Amino acid sequence: MEKKIGAYICTGCGIGEALDIEALSKVATTEYKIPICRRHAMLCSAEGTALIRADMEAEGVNTAVIAACSPRVMADVFDFGCDKVVERVNLREQVVWAHPAGDEDTQMLAEDQLRMGIVKAREMVPPEPFQGENLSKRILVVGGGLAGLTAAKETASAGYEVVLVEKADALGGYLRNVYKLPPSSPPYESLETPDLDGPVKAVVEHPKIKVYTGATVRKISGAPCMFDAKIGANGSEVEERVGAVVLATGSVPYDPTRLEDLGYGKSADVITADQLEVMFKEGNVKRPSNGGPVDAVAFILCAGSRDPKHLPYCSAACCVESLKQAKYFKEANPETPVYIFYKDIRAHGTYELLYKQLQKDGVIFVRGTVTGVDDDGTGGLVVSAEDQLTGAPVVSESVGLVVLATGMVSTAALGKSFKAVTPKEGEDEPEVPEDTILASNLLNLDYRQGPEIPALKYGFPDSHFICFPYESRRTGIYPAGTVRAPMDYARAVEDATGAALKAIQCVEMSAQGKAVHPRAGDLSYPEFFMQRCTQCKRCTEECPFGAIDEDEKGNPLPNPTRCRRCGVCMGACPERIISFKNYSVGMVGNMIKNIEVPEEDEEKPRILVLACENDAYPALDMVGIHRLTYNPWVRVIPVRCLGSMNLIWIADALSKGIDGVLLLGCRYGDDYQCHFIKGSELANIRMTKIKETLDRLVLESDRVRLEQISIADYPQLPKILDEFADNLANLGPNPYKGF
Template identity: 65%
Template sequence: MDKKMAVYICTGCGIGDALDIDALTELAEDNKAQFCKSHPFLCGAEGVDMIKRDMEGEGINTIVIAACSMRVNTGVFDFPGALVERVNLREQGVWCHPANDEDTQMLAEDQLRMSLVKAQQSSLPEPYQVQDLSKAILVVGGGLAGVTAAAEAARAGYKTVLVEKEPVLGGWVNGLYKQVGLKPPYNELEEVDIAARIREVEENPDIKVYKGAQIASIAGAPGMFDVTINQNGGQSSERVGAIVMASGAVAYDAGKLGHLGFGRYPDVITGEMFEEMAKKGEFKRPSDGREVKSVAFILCAGSRDPEHLPYCSTICCTESLKQALYLKEKDPGSTVYIFYKDMRALGKYEFLYQRAQKEGTLFFRGEVASIAEEGGSLVIEFDDVLAGDRIRTEAIDLVVLATGMVPTTAIGERIEVKADDQKEEEGPKADEIIKSNILNLQYRQGPEMPTLKYGFADSHFICFPYETRRTGIYAAGSVRAPMDIPSTIADATGAALKAIQCIELTARGSAVHPRVWDLSFPEFFMQRCTQCKRCTVECPFGAINEDEKFNPLPNPTRCRRCGTCMGACPERIISFKNYSVPIIGSMVKSIEVPEEDEEKPRIVIFACENDAYPALDMAGMNRQEISPWVRIIPVRCLGSINLIWIADALSKGIDGILLLGCKHGDDYQCHFIKGSELASIRLSKISETLDRLALESDRVRMEQVSIMDYDRIPQIIAEFAEKLEEVGPNPYKGF
């Protein structure tokens, strides 16, 4: 479009008192702005109306708002049909730098100059439109999470396809005799309500149910997933827009718990086996059929154990409390022991715990040392933490092991997914995929979901728990994390809502988490592609496959718009209409760099917009003073940083480059999974190049920060500035 650009400067919130607004106005008009206006309350109705009048009367279609952070007032400064750029003069300007100071003014002018350049070079994104878009939802798994997700999606008016491998729906809950009370007083045992949920699903005309079926393959992307289902020797095809993965979990293999007597003594059983006894209405010893009068429950049987399951399985404590009450209700005179490491009966489960205590259940805290059989009964030796001694408990009829929860995604052979020619130093550690038979994705990155360190389907559990690395596929229930019945119901409802959100955003051409409403998508200038495969390998979301000629084959609706592919491409052929290598490079080059004798160094901060940028805002909101040397450029993700930007900055005479990004690791916080990790790998390579060019590698640094590290930000910047003073000015300054 032919651009008509105007700049609007807010003088409220202390901006007008701290800066020379006339100088900023002159700068704007000298840099291709049609005009520049100021207003004391730009985000108010009068200020917004002023902008709208200029759009209608003057044909303004490119708007630069010099006011508060881009993270606030997003709805207020939303002008459909216009390209809008924000200049942060408040949080990262006058709120963290001295008022009416030369350095503060220079900072404001540079920030305005960079935004003007970006506005001039950006284009209004045109949303990607899916052909033959489907708004149906596929739910994989017919347990509690699956039937809940299907029912909730259908209630919201969305056609749903439910696939369950077993001949009946219900999953683990089907095996329960009773469930822990979900309503006051929370200490009563209730009838299992799964049957009503199943009936609702099976009788709903908007839900198509496949039982005794498996997913043969899933191809495509959000809005256009093509699903092939095997059932009864035949195949069916469905087209869906989003997927809820609710394949659940199974009990840990008690055969691996020989040290607790399972497999050696017939009267050592699992909680599932005890539940079967309760459903039959009788508790008899497997060894001789004698009626059970004393039971010992061993909690954390395999859980919270580095040799088995390092994590807590959540439901073991409350399920054992419930089962203890089974026996007490049938025979109040029976003896029940519970041996536990920690009693995790949180919230309303405290009432269940108290009832078990009042009805005579005996609790012992510590570690089971051994289980043996003597005289036809079982004997437990136990290291009691409270008594500080080993305790021997005899004449036990039955030992019940509360085994942990293993997600279905952790069952199967582990395989690594890596490009055939990818060298170890070219990228982060390859994804570990379980070679299972759940989703059978037709993705270059592997047939199943990437998993977290314990085998659970990965999700951005810190900020957005349902999101996985496969866009449009949402994990729910115990396949995502160990959880109880109420949590599973809530989780499945949330996942169904996220699937709906994905479909609706995809229909608009918008990104999903975390760049919701972003209408841009990567464009490829294929004439220069060298088929290096960097973009396909490094994309965290499987958004780029390869065609039959080994060229990149983008799947725009899988894309999260992080720009990792853009940062990876050595030929710089990938760009977005409003975010590209040339755009950011031009922003860097627009910074005014004082001469060396002025002793005003310059530091460019590339700040991840998800954690680092808001942390910088919060430092300003708390009036923490930041070095006036810095010039901040928000980036979608550190993974989008192309090394040419660092070369541009250094050749411009910038003294230092600081990359502030999310934390990464097993418990990743990076909103784009591997962006920070990729940036650190790329920087490890540039250090050698800088040394060869006689430019100190200390001039470039990366720091991992979370949004809550705002109080550390000024110190991080100050320490970097001190290091640059030791290193000295950039020798390219002035050239």
């Protein structure tokens, strides 16, 4: 592409008053020989964008460097089509709003940011979207319970074909054994009879839904819009081409045999809530020990939940289920004594009204820790507890039945575990900490990272807990319902609808060659210069999303529609053979090399900040929006993910004479916030190699530092930046200045 660049400098929002615009313009026209450089008081206005469009039409400008506000805003305003290159230079939030107006250092900062923007624009090429073959927009739904039925129905209602796979002989899942449902309409006090036949019939008879019952998924290979699913049903195997997958296999009750301290297994009259539900469904509510009537009942909530010895988490629906079942007894006989022993009652939303109604009905609520379930000597049971409010012991009257509200365990957490990456004979151990992937026989993915989607805390296969619900670590696969997180019926319906919409978004965007998340709409994808590949496998092992396979010789085989465009593979590659048309190692390296570094005697150090675009860069914007200030020696380059950082950038910066490099990335850990899962963690691992680089350059290791921050940490950023600048001042100038 033959470039014709136009530079456009906005003078609005205080930029014109804070900077010498004439001097800034000369950076473009004199230093970089850009033929067209225009200024406007409000580039984001209709008049301002018309100015740029006029140059594109009349002057042949195909590359626009827009020095104005943050690239995080006005993206739609400055969209001039896929065939144009647009580079945004952040003069507002990160220059004039965060530094003193009219100051020499502020001016130098603005000029450096413009230099880097021009260099990047020169090297960028409009991305060409990846186009696969035999693309499918059908959605595979695995699981035919409430979430699966909902996902299938909502997807088909939106006009998309669905393949539904259910392992049982009939659809319905857990709902097939449910007697009644909690109230969902005013006055939220009466239980409701479930209508399972209606939803099942709507799915089975829908012309766009193909249903397999008594079936399992034997293998899924491929990538979004190109998944091939082998389904075993009725002794035969069929193959379906699908575009995305909704995993809705639900959960199972926690194993009650581990709750001997609550009497399970010791007394036949200690049962689980699920067993009680079946009794009511079948109309056979009797004491298992002798077949006698249940004259009194006690419920024990959090039986094995919120307990580090069992399930550390709250299972969300147990409280409401116990309230519902207590209502069963009160509806059958208002005089039946009903006890509920609980740690906390979590009856959120309108369920609070059901809770209050049961108080009126005479249910006895005891908040305390259960200390024992014992035989009272007459064939009945008594529950002992320590009242949390008074500290006094509490003992129930003799009851015929004790019901344990056991928690729920995701079906993704079942089965044996194994290591995701096993080095072959003669290979070194991989540097990346190994995931534990759960082999639960749900999807049987043909991925080198393992057959199931990785799980987060407690075995639930959720993704980014703030920004990306439904999205797993395998692009195009969306967990929904209680396989994803503990939840009640109403939330499961909402959850399945959300997952269906995400699956639809996935197939639509993947068919256009666009990234799905979090860089939604990105048309770029990694390209490999295979002539220099050494088959080191770093890219395949470090990719967080399984987007790169290997052939029999160990060469990388990219799956572009699995790719989330984070650039982790680019940062991992020691030969630097991986690049994007608008993001590459060389491109960022040249941006670094075009920062003007003052001589040592000018006493103006320079700090390079590589800021993750997901949290760190927005946090820097927030600093400016709140008019906080920080050291003007900082030069910021946004990166797609800190995991895309290649160590050569550190060497480029320090050999250029830049005094220090600060890496700002997302937080990571069990409750990770990194938008690309392992990006900042990988950067931290690579930091161990930076010392080798610094030793080779005979420089102090304190010149490079990594900080984990979230966008909410913006008030601390000025202190972080200023303290780093102070530390560099104590170290003294980089000895490579001037070379």
